[in-house]
Amino acid sequence: MHACVVHGAGDLRIEERPYDGPGPGEIAVTVALGGICGSDLHYYRHGRVGDFAVREPMVLGHEIVGHVAALGPGTAGPAVGTPVAVHPATPCDQCAECSAGRRNICANARYLGSAARTPHVQGGFARLITAPAAQIRVLPPELAFNRAVLAEPLSVALHAVHRAGDVAGRRVLVTGAGPIGCLVTAVLRHRDAAEVVVSDLLDTPLRIAAASGATATVRADAPGGEAWAEPFDIAVEASGAPAGLRTCVERVRRGGTVVLLGLLPPGEVPLLGNVAVTRELELRGAFRFDTEFDEAIALLAQGLPVDAIVTHTFPLAESRAAFDIAHDRAMASKVLLDLSGA
Known part of the structure; x- marks a missing residue:
């Protein structure tokens, strides 16, 4: 074998x-x-x-x-x-x-x-x-x-969105347009998020994010434009980069939620702790999945884009x-x- x-x-x-x-x-x-x-x-x-x-x-x-x-x-x-x-x-x-x-x-x-x-x-x-x-x-x-x-990476995305809470009608930021970030994007749109803005350092992943349902895409090294002007209700960190986590904490509104999905480098990582405290942000980890696997198979069979x-x-x-x-x-x-x- x-x-x-x-x-x-x-x-x-x-x-x-x-x-x-x-x-x-x-x-x-x-x-x-x-x-x-x-x-x-x-x-x-x-x-x-x-x-x-x-x-x-x-x-x-x-x-x-x-x-x-x-x-x-x-x-x-x-x-x-x-x-x-x-x-x-x-x-x-x-x-x-x-x-x-x-x-x-x-x-x-x-x-x-x-x-x-x-x-x-x-x-x-x-x-x-x-x-x-x-x-x-x-x-x-x-x-x-x-x-x-x-089905497996889609299950990871489903679990992350479940951890975010009710996303219907919300404005959501996703940092990182790799396969997981793009799958998170597709799930957010399927769950009726009003806006899904995806940031990344490269154009090719951003094009794939747009095809997966992103309402707007932003270059992380040159953020700007109307989609970037207002704070987000929810942010999902899908890049595994400390800079992505910083962006999520900085860009989410007061009382907002940040879902940590991407695995960060080993050891200690800088965190804007005072921002999390003074804005009363909710930081929620999302690790793997469980029953979402069956949900993922059903969504794929239904034609999730x-x-x-x-x-x-x-x-x-x-x-x-x-x-x-x-x-x-x-x-x-x-x-x-x-x-x-x-």
């Missing part, structure tokens, strides 16, 4: 990996497409994501779709050949957070392609993977793989080229790996 494996910063390899098949309660999936996430890029380029460092070889990838290949002994599930998506998280379902319905922040969760714990959880950029049956979602027949593969976000597809054998293109935000947004020929 071929897989895309990171060994450390800049060390990405296509390797043969053993495959043992599904055990009881598990389902095997033949992976067809996988989306390269910002966290995958960080593992490849820096050997870490935030505080999570690569300490052993790890198969990357957690945005995957494919077909059911086999059911483990005694496992109930969809028939072999059924098109499916894989929810990448396995919470413990025993901790206080899980009991409170916040399974996305379970400290004991396992997440495909994550170095948050050791041994690392191996990811989905492999021709064959196994997952607990509870993580398998049957895809609607009208939903093509090249849209269904966006996100097609512009997928810009490139590469075969698994060209993973390094795919990762390099995905890093070039002037050229690419969401880059896919085609594992069907692996």
Whole structure:
């Protein structure tokens, strides 16, 4: 079985990996497409994501779709050949957070392609993977793989918008027009936000944001114009850059809400704390997702306008080229790996 494996910063390899098949309660999936996430890029380029460092070889990838290949002994599930998506998280379902319905922040969760714990959880950029049956979602027949593969990042966007509260009729700023920022934009418009202004340093991501529903776009290095004149009710920081967080805190109105979605660099990051205090801002973190995965699949099947976000597809054998293109935000947004020929 071929897989895309990171060994450390800049060390990405296509390797043969053993495959043992599904055990009881598990389902095997033949992976067809996988989306390269910002966290995958960080593992490849820096050997870490935030505080999570690569300490052993790890198969990357957690945005995957494919077909059911086999059911483990005694496992109930969809028939072999059924098109499916894989929810990448396995919470413990025993901790206080899980009991409170916040399974996305379970400290004991396992997440495909994550170095948050050791041994690392191996990811989905492999021709064959196994997952607990509870993580398998049957895809609607009208939903093509090249849209269904966006279910995981769209779930992240949905959770961030849920954390923002009621956005209907509100004026919202999104800093960062990467795939997640553009998906947040599409969700905000679907949730009837009156205005969605997206800022970024590059023109190509801003064009994709406009295609995803932004009512206005602004160059972050030269902000201005009518869309920038008034404060925002809500700001979603989707860039993972300290400058983006600063902009959100500065531009949201008094009593407004800032959702921190992008993972910031490790260590301490400057924060306009006095502004947050004197304006009584609400700063809300948004991490991963839970039940939003099913909502994301339904929205994709209904035609949420996100097609512009997928810009490139590469075969698994060209993973390094795919990762390099995905890093070039002037050229690419969401880059896919085609594992069907692996």
